[in-house]
Amino acid sequence: MVEVKQQEWTETFPEMEKMMNYKNQEKKKRLTSEQMESLESSFQEEIKLDPQRKMKLSKELGLQPRQIAVWFQNRRARWKTKQLEHLYDSLKHQFNVVSKEKQQLQDEVMKLKAMLKEQGCSSSRMQCYYSEMSGEETETVESTSEAALLCSNMEIKGKNHNQFNIAEGNCFNLEGYNFNNSVPLLPYWPNVPHNYQP
DNA sequence: AGTCTAACCTATTCAAGGG
DNA sequence: CCCTTGAATAGGTTAGACT
Structure with missing residues (x-):
């Protein structure tokens, strides 16, 4: 048929x-x-292919300009996939760090509460006492940790994804949180034009 | 504003090569 | 033979030039 x-x-x-x-x-x-x-090496110099460079590479390598364009297109797609993988690893690592810290703080709160109980002082009384002393609203450890996590998420969402700030190893501005020890970055990063929109 | 064109992107196909 | 990789294609989107 x-x-x-x-x-x-x-x-x-x-x-x-x-x-x-x-x-x-x-x-x-x-x-x-x-x-x-x-x-x-041309891709590492510049992720985008301008017509002159395309023709130059075409002549140098004995390939059709279309082949050069297709290669760059596919290479950008592969590069973007890798970027996303690294971004995912980085965020996962940061989440683990924050989770661990939250757990440590919660443990500390439990210990302190137990100590207070031993001394015959209720936690509500202690909270009232603390408020009077500091003149501020009291917060539980849960709320501060969750707020920190929320803020970090907002920080990520607030960034222009095309700038790849997280992947490039920039720290978050979260006070009191050090994200310097995130996952290692790729060994090299091609030049991405400022106006590059994947 | 509408049309055309070139360049790009994502998703997919398919040949080549390796285990 | 199956799986992975990467060159190539299809179809859609976008930006800029032109009328």
Whole structure:
């Protein structure tokens, strides 16, 4: 059924037959390691491909300009996937750090409460006493930790994702939280134009 | 404002190569 | 033979030039 249709097509449109033969002959070919290296170093210089560079690479590497464009397109897609993976790892690590800290603080609160109980002083009385002393509203440890986590999320959402601030290792502005010990970054980062919108 | 075009993106296909 | 990788394609979006 398919063969019959194909025959009809090629008889009606000889150009189509040419194209089909061309397609059969021209199988997908892998780029040589030299071509790959050259394209890769060019990509590291600049993630975007301007027409002059495309033509230059095309001549240098003996590839069609279209092939150069396609390679850069696919390379950007791969790069973006890697970025997302690293961003995910980074956020996961930060979440673990904050969770651990929250647990430690909660443990500390439990210990302190137990101590107060031993001394025969109720926690509500102690909270009232603390409020009078500091003149501020009292907060539970849960609320402060959750607020910190919320703030960190807001910080992330507030950033322009295209700037990749988190992935580039910038610290959060959260007071009292040190996120310097996040996951290691990629060994290298290509130049991304300021106006680059993935 | 509407149209055209080039360049780009994402998703997908498919050939090549490795285990 | 199956799975992964990467070159290529399809179809949609966007920005800029032009009328």
